[in-house]
Amino acid sequence: MKTLNFRAIAILFFLFTIQHTAVSQTQANLEKNIVTGKVVEKSSSEPVAYASLTLIEVATAESVSGAVADFNGEFVFSAVKEGKYFIQISFMGFRDFISDEFEINESQPSMQFDAIYLEPEDLALEEVTVMGQRDLIEEKVDRTIYNAENDNTIVGGDASDVMRRVPMLSVDMDGNVSMRGSTNILVLIDGKQSAIVASNISDALKQIPAEEIKAIEVITSPSAKYDAEGTGGVINIVTKKNNIQGASLNINTTVGWRASNLGLNASLKKGKMGFTLGGFGRAGYNILGSFDNQQLVTNMDGSTLNILQSADTRTNQMFGRYNFGWDYEINDFNFMTAGVSFGLRNRNTYQDGLLTETFMGELLQSAVLRDVETSNLSNNIDINYNYTKTYEKKGKELSISSLYSLNNLTNDFINNVYTGTFEDIASRVKNNNLGKNEEFTIQLDYVTPIGSGEGTLLEYGAKNIMRKAESDFAYLTAQGADGEFEQVDDITLSNEFSYDQNVTAGYFTFMRNFLKDYTFKGGLRYEYTNIQADFRNAELDTDIPSYGLFVPSMNLSRKLENGNMIKAAYNRRVQRPFLNFLNPNINAANPQQISQGNPLLDPELTDNYEMSYSTYIGNSSINFTSYLRNTTGSIQPVRTVLDDDIIFTTFENIGRERAYGLSIFSNINLSNRFNLSGSIDGYFAQLDNGLEDPLFAASNSGFVLSGRARASYLLGNDWQLEAFGFARGRQVQLQGSAGGLAIYNLNLNKQFAEKRGSIGFGIENFLMREFTMRNELVTPTIVQQSTVGIQNMSFKINFNYRIGRLSTDSKKKTRGVTNDDIKDSGADNSMN
Template sequence: MKNFIYLSLFFSFLAFSSVNAQTTTASKNAPARIVGVAKDNATGEPVPYATAALYKTGTEENIAGAVADDEGKFFITGMKTGDYTLKISFLGFETKAVNVSVASPTGDVNLGEILMTDEGVALEEVTVQGQRELIEERVDRTIYKAENDKTTAGGDGTDVLRRVPMLSVDLDGNVSMRGSSNITVLIDNRPSAIAASSITDALKQIPADEIKAVEVITSPSARFDAEGTSGVINIVTKKNNLQGMSLNIRTGTGLRGSDLGLNASARKGKLGFTLGGFGRSGYNILGGFENKQVVTNPDNSTSTILQSADTERTHLFGRYNFGVDYEIDKYNFLTGAVNFGIRNSKNAQENFLTERYLEGNLVSNLLRKTNSKDNSNSMDLSLNYTRTFEKKGKEISLLTLYTRDNRESSFINSLYSDDFQTIDSRLKNDNPSKNEEYTIQLDFVEPLGKEGNSILEYGAKNILRKAVSDFTYYEAMGEDGEYVESDNPSLTNAFNYDQNVTAGYVSYTTTLFKNYTIKPGFRYEYTTINADFKTEAAADIPSYGTLVPSLNLSRKLKNGNLIKAAYNRRISRPSLRYLNPNLDVSNPTQWSQGNPTLDPEFTDNYELGYSTYFKETMLNFTGFYRNTTGSIQAVRTVQDNGVIFTTFDNIGQEKAIGGSIFTNINISSKFSLNGSIETYYSMLDNGLTDPQYAASNQGFVVSGRMFGNYTLPKDWQIQLFTFARGSRVQLQGTSGGFAAYGLGINKQFNEKRGSIGFGADNFLTKEFKMRNKIVTPTIVQNSTNVMRNMNFKINFSYRIGKLSVDQRQRRKKSVNNDDLKGGDGGDMNQGGGVGVSNNNK
């Protein structure tokens, strides 16, 4: 089946290419072409994949377009004789407009080198007219230009990712790509301890105003770690490579949160510094839940449990960084950075009522309240060295990274007596934890051939992880009684987990027949694990090696159209969200515990995509097939006391086939729309034959989004965003769908040094309800989570200082640890746990 699908994709790719094959060699009788090369005005280097769009002079009518190749060269055909305006654009550069006259229906109009200016140069002097595109399509990725989206002002990284094609962010902030939450998230091409424990919490710590772009890489090459079933997300923050000094101040406040950020930078000659900090608080985040579960007990009797509670959440996030870079000489470059993060989160469940019925008769009626805390501090320390050569493109880099995350998680369950007025007993769980990681990586880039049109990349990497989870349960009588430590080893223990991953890779990129690009690669990773408990023998977890192949193909067509096909194999190692043996009993009817002996998952991904442009519209079509074996799935059983106990095992197989359509439409110079529709058919099976535990499920999942931007006179803008996702198929039931929307208006002033804006989220909806369902032979559970997300906010920012072009701009490199399944949600510990570093990559 796998070979058949792969061959089908490959032959579909060739068939489509042959239909659209065009010769790029102009002759005297060939149709007229506009030829040019996009280059960086500051460095003289080519600007690969720059977008060229041809307009009829004096109008917004788009006639034709093209995407530049790796050397910045582009060719435009399909126009008649006449006068035109050519606009060249690329992420990080000002849009360049060039007047072009086509006098003959044949031959070339050679524009030569078109010099593009870094957008930072013209911050004071130039006002760019027209609507700048939000989406850029490259051979191996889709780029969302977040800095052009003003609706996210005053928000955080979660607000930005909700607008990115192929991504879905639920109401809790959990991120998924094409229906899978097992993704790799990088920040500036590297991991971060700030995001190690939870991607969800990390995104809340990154201010939206500091995100320059989001890159969605659905088919990672061999140089990326083999982790991430669905692909890689790289969040690119705004970095400063300009001369001079600058200070940016931004703040915002709303009904449910406030934030304050300061960022400063200075550069003189070869030495540059950055210093910044951001704090965000959340309050008045109210909600609730209802839960009904019908359980068939071991004695075949039937229990019905009804639960309800009111919830309130508060949090405080902080992120602080200091960076330095130094150009030793023309060929040697050093960068270093220190990042600190803090997180304090409190969750309360009040009026937590549990009613238990046996064969329809009420047998118990309990009231409790639950208070949980999740506090942490983290640090990243990196030092990187890059060596370039006289030969263009040749490069050697040595990258190092140390990360640490200290965490304190706890919860207290207070049980009321029969009168529901006084506290009868309390149960407390403390779970301090520490995660450390040491990484070293050596990369080589070697251009081949006379013109360097082929590139060989190879390297090696080692990641050493150390994690400790020390968990203890205490019991106390009454409201003021002294806590007594539990002597049950399943409730009080310490878990040590050491993992070492050694990897090597090779990747080769070359151009065939001028318009074809092929990029094959292989990566081998060898993993060793040692795990033990304080009161038990060490867990026996064997070492394993993994060969991970990848293949990317692309074909450039006329007018900038692009078709691409890809295959890659991925591995998903379980994070401590699945491994941690800390028993979570915060909900008295639903207990959960990790499994330290889990094996990794393996996934084969196939993809076929096509991008096209016509007039003012860009369209992207993508189809994919994904097959996962050894999938980590939840295993639920009913205990003798009627409690549902959940753990995890490698028992599942997941298949998904689907596609997406994305479009960006410039209706006029002032009005633009973009949106997408995504759907896939999910097929899940746990492979078990025992009817007590066997489970399978399948069905469609559909989601869509729309974003509109309208530019008003005098530097005002108004923007509207909406997103909706239907129910998601799960192995044992469904996860409820949801919708969200927002409206923003923004005014820039003082030559765009400052801005002030107003935003409203979900302003017509008091609350959202998400309905989830679990069905097994012995369990039927229906739950409803309520979130009150209506929010109004005011944001303000102002920039002090002036920057000028730095002629010595260099590409910075850093470590990418793309690892671990299960770090994508904030519920990793559920009452105390530990999160291994790098599950955000």
């Protein structure tokens, strides 16, 4: 207890010292080159606390600093350089104020404003200001941006809920993300990727609250600056930045029938130093469903068995993400940031009464009853440090970024097998699978304009990723309900596996505007990968050769009249196998369908060709994009029949994939009150595993369609009604298909307290009690049809409130680590 108290006192002393230093530096700057004043309400002369102020330079019309009025309405701009300026003030419920021009020079080193009076908005002005809506979708030269901060339907959700609204993306009911039908994508968070994202994208997305997301950037043709991973492209989740002045505490919570969450986020910015502290937790419960499976298996002797399975399912889950951030502006050209974040993801899934019946013809051969419990648990910690140096020359920048990430995983299951009378437990089977993903990354980026004019940019850099994955797995058996577990003495079932990967890369990109309306961006990246794999308890073949790859990229765009744009792009992408594909642990939670990874997999290569056209009609935007994706060495599952009629799945580099696609999306402003947006995505897929043996050869083709629509209507008095729907049809796979799905919701939101708070009511999937997905597998020896049902009808109440107000400060753009790699199988329970 004494040690704990001493540590607490030491921490408090350290924080006090930092705060005191920051305050002392701020006060030193107030001696000269300052602008001060007070903001008050015109009708009552009462101070307007937390009003946002922006200092704008007259010559460039650009913001050079931001401030926020304190509780007494007083504000200070410090360290103002000599020049001519004016101040812009804004606060909800008041008209914007723009001051007269003033000058800071040697003879007038400071400026003191008398009371600045803000006038309340009248009704006419309020209607114009409140009813106007910014576009949800923006089309940039190299990416499509979905402005999530303008979408109130996502309140109470997570990042996977936001991605369901983004054009070109599809998200299934488990949160697995695909871009134009490909799940081989890179997901970044503020330009960075941590070990938890590399381990399992779908679970990582559940840790990010929707309210913290500013935008989703979809980059279908990444430049050489990005790692070569991700054949489908890059998704960057941009969170709400904390480059602000002042103090703020934001509280958001949701209470629902199947899930609830609570989030707290605090920010403090004084002068050159800033701190952020935040946390978000989400609990899921009452997630009920069903499982049905039928598989016809042909044995080597030609006999056919019909296996039927059914069970009731339930899921409980807990997700959380907590972070502490620090930033410091050393001077006008040097900026540092550092942060540490901790996340957890606990998910327990139960199959109650899993009944397996085996028939030969109409004759029942056997019937086995099981209860299955699967535990998928993980926690992760990320520590990052970034340093950015800018120069007087606009656009020139040097950055050094580093990231250490550690993810601990537990992926276990227990099968309780009942006696023939289905009354008592006869035996139990347990699989312990403890894993660890660890990585350290450092990278250097340099950007410089070429020549004196704008429009020509050269960027180059280097990067090294050291990644280590470990899996300690074992099978244990026990007799009866109370018998002790004993480990199975079989190196294929109980072993330790390590996988070390080192990727060293260098790149350069060149961008130039030419012929007035054209922009070219091209680049080349080289990556060298070294891999070492080892089984500790066996001399198995794990010799994996090193390899080097050149990855080119080219992007060309032309601006047309009225803001229209046409783009063409080509790039080559590389997809290293995700750990789910590599882990040799045998997953037999369902003993009729077992799977095992292959640590000898090679990367797959994809050539992407794309052309798009964007146009505007009035206040509405429309985008058409066509593409071709050709993949060689594709990682595909290989399924065979083992003894006892078990379907065994592993993975090989035997596939060829080709997809021809077209996507159309639009954002339509029908009026100041009514906004409608939607998209349709479709592609024709061709898959072939390249084998000639008729027992294993497989090919498939077909169309895959998906679409989404969103409508928003402002009712007045700060009430808003919003609806959203998403549907995806049957998805073509090499040996069958995955079922379609549909998700929809309706939300009503009310803002109050000058829009510092909001309360909302939402209902999801209210037209059906249970939604089902039907999957199909067809091979020369296997015909399987499975149905997964989930009761996802839900009602929720959202509450959000902000204490304090922050204003944006014009900080330097910081770069971060972007580990753009590894193919994700989308499996929820096959990680280390």
